[in-house]
Amino acid sequence: MIKTDTHLGTIELSSGYLSALIGHAVTGCFGVVRMNPAGATQGVKTAVLRSEPIDNGVKVYTAKDSGKLRIDLHITVMYGVNVTAITDSIRNKVRYAVGCETGLDVDRVNVFVDAMENS
8 A cells, every 4th residue: 555645635545556557557568578476476376366467577665765666577578679678668658657647756667677588
């Protein structure tokens, strides 16, 4: 649960909503084949459901010093594409999507390329 205090009151966003928003933004980027599980919990969830949930590979947490969001993403990219261009595109798109939809500031977006796939 992410809480933000405004002059009108407190806004609470569920981590599921935020992870799904980020997952949709990432999977819409060119060169991303799929999201990979980020940790044992997501790996078990993927195995039990026998499908890839949209929040797969997304970890969202708030920085203790600044209170801004930090996002970790685990992806598989298409073989033969410029990885730097893909990761820059993902960072920009995630910051834009989170900023527009929630009004929250994103401090850092870490993109981990776990694999390349020929598709």
